[in-house]
Amino acid sequence: MTEASRSPENRGSACAFEAASRVMPGGVNSPVRAFGAVGGVPRFIERGCGAILHDIDGREYIDYVGSWGPLILGHAHPSVVKAVQQAANRGTSFGAPTEAETHLATLIIERVPSIEMVRLVNSGTEAVMSAVRLARAVTGRSLIVKFDGCYHGHADALLVAAGSGAMTFGTPSSPGVTSGAAADTLVADYNDLASVESALADRGSDLAAILVEPIAGNMGLVPPVAGFLAGLREICDRTGALLIYDEVMTCFRVAPGGAQALYGQKPDITCLGKIVGGGLPLAAYGASVRIMQQVSPVGPVYQAGTLSGNPVATAAGIAMLEALDDPTIYDRLESLSARLDEGLREAARSAGVATRHARVGSMLCTFFTDSEVTNFATASACDTQQYARYFHAMLDCGIYLAPSQFECMFVSSAQTEEQIDRTVAAAREALTLTAC
Numbered sequence: 277m278t279e280a281s282r283s284p285e286n287r288g289s290a291c292a293f294e295a296a297s298r299v300m301p302g303g304v305n306s307p308v309r310a311f312g313a314v315g316g317v318p319r320f321i322e323r324g325c326g327a328i329l330h331d332i333d334g335r336e337y338i339d340y341v342g343s344w345g346p347l348i349l350g351h352a353h354p355s356v357v358k359a360v361q362q363a364a365n366r367g368t369s370f371g372a373p374t375e376a377e378t379h380l381a382t383l384i385i386e387r388v389p390s391i392e393m394v395r396l397v398n399s400g401t402e403a404v405m406s407a408v409r410l411a412r413a414v415t416g417r418s419l420i421v422k423f424d425g426c427y428h429g430h431a432d433a434l435l436v437a438a439g440s441g442a443m444t445f446g447t448p449s450s451p452g453v454t455s456g457a458a459a460d461t462l463v464a465d466y467n468d469l470a471s472v473e474s475a476l477a478d479r480g481s482d483l484a485a486i487l488v489e490p491i492a493g494n495m496g497l498v499p500p501v502a503g504f505l506a507g508l509r510e511i512c513d514r515t516g517a518l519l520i521y522d523e524v525m526t527c528f529r530v531a532p533g534g535a536q537a538l539y540g541q542k543p544d545i546t547c548l549g550k551i552v553g554g555g556l557p558l559a560a561y562g563a564s565v566r567i568m569q570q571v572s573p574v575g576p577v578y579q580a581g582t583l584s585g586n587p588v589a590t591a592a593g594i595a596m597l598e599a600l601d602d603p604t605i606y607d608r609l610e611s612l613s614a615r616l617d618e619g620l621r622e623a624a625r626s627a628g629v630a631t632r633h634a635r636v637g638s639m640l641c642t643f644f645t646d647s648e649v650t651n652f653a654t655a656s657a658c659d660t661q662q663y664a665r666y667f668h669a670m671l672d673c674g675i676y677l678a679p680s681q682f683e684c685m686f687v688s689s690a691q692t693e694e695q696i697d698r699t700v701a702a703a704r705e706a707l708t709l710t711a712c
């Protein structure tokens with residue numbers, strides 16, 4: 277047992293983790309939750325309320341993970357909870373159409389500039405997997421380009437030099453992915469158009485799609501440099517390929533219309549997840565009517581789901597998007613996040629710790645490095661041991677950060693200035709401790 281797991285205040289989580297590890301691999305249902313990258317005992321959660329997580333040992337944390345992005349309004353937002361309860365009372369699944377699905381689809385189309393028609397699915401993984409199939413079908417080509425350090429879920433063709441989860445565990449790609457499944461995936465460097473051209477070499481005429489996180493959020497936070505996204509659009513137009521934006525993390529987060537609205541860019545296909553499901557398992561992919569009419573049953577591209585458009589998840593998504601239809605929420609997120617960002621920069625300076633800081637709206641990251649982070653190689657150069665010490669010092673102060681250097685911090689509108697200031701004060705102490 278580690279020191280942390282013996283400490284009396286975490287006894288409940290330590291016991292729960294042991295029991296879980298006997299029946300589930302690593303005791304978890306998604307790898308990063310196991311604290312493998314930072315060591316120690318993952319906190320087992322009893323409940324969440326607004327900005328606060330409560331663990332089963334009765335400890336409280338200000339939460340900056342927010343279920344990895346969906347909880348932009350905080351935990352158990354009253355209108356989302358009410359919508360879920362009301363929907364569940366009417367029945368949890370029908371396998372037949374409901375008007376609520378049309379309502380959610382309409383809200384998505386109104387907000388995301390490039391989407392004219394949409395298909396609801398169950399997870400981000402499924403949305404991206406389906407988008408890639410659609411792009412290949414529409415173009416009649418097979419090659420895709422993705423970027424090192426971007427994460428697009430765990431579909432076989434995309435576990436090629438995989439992002440955060442697999443990266444944290446030190447495997448560049450996963451066993452069980454056949455060379456055939458990976459053979460049509462080219463990997464380029466984020467923020468580097470020349471690397472796309474050289475990956476493609478003379479195979480541009482076989483390119484089906486470029487797949488990109490328009491703001492990379494799965495290697496820490498790496499915003500696109502000026503000209504990068506426009507350059508990808510240009511390469512796709514020149515080669516006749518489609519541009520797929522994976523906005524699973526960014527849509528409704530950095531702006532109501534996602535990164536494409538923030539930067540004025542136009543992808544061909546957009547993948548959504550996380551916020552769009554209001555904290556329930558729901559995701560989506562969408563495009564122009566012309567492209568989406570290739571999807572079954574109108575077109576020949578097969579894609580289906582027993583629980584797709586599930587009424588409870590759909591109700592949560594509608595409640596979430598309706599609650600977000602209020603510009604003051606984004607103003608509030610911006611001012612809270614700017615306050616946090618400035619506070620963390622100042623805390624690192626005064627502690628004399630070499631860090632780099634990134635922020636786009638309510639997504640933030642503190643990199644433990646003294647050089648600029650623009651891609652996977654520079655992100656990988658961070659001091660992950662120092663991050664682990666910082667993470668545990670913050671956790672001890674009641675601040676719940678992502679248990680990995682290669683993840684973002686998410687601010688929610690449930691947070692208060694006072695909680696932000698408490699977080700900055702904790703960071704000042706934690707950074708001073710981790711400096712030595």
Ligand SMILES: *Cc1c(COP(=O)(O)O)cnc(C)c1O
Pocket residue numbers: 398399400401402404427428429430489493494522523524525549550559
């Ligand atoms: C989280 C995430 C996914 C995967 O979504 P799941 O719902 O976990 O399958 C895909 N792409 C990006 C950019 C993500 O952040």
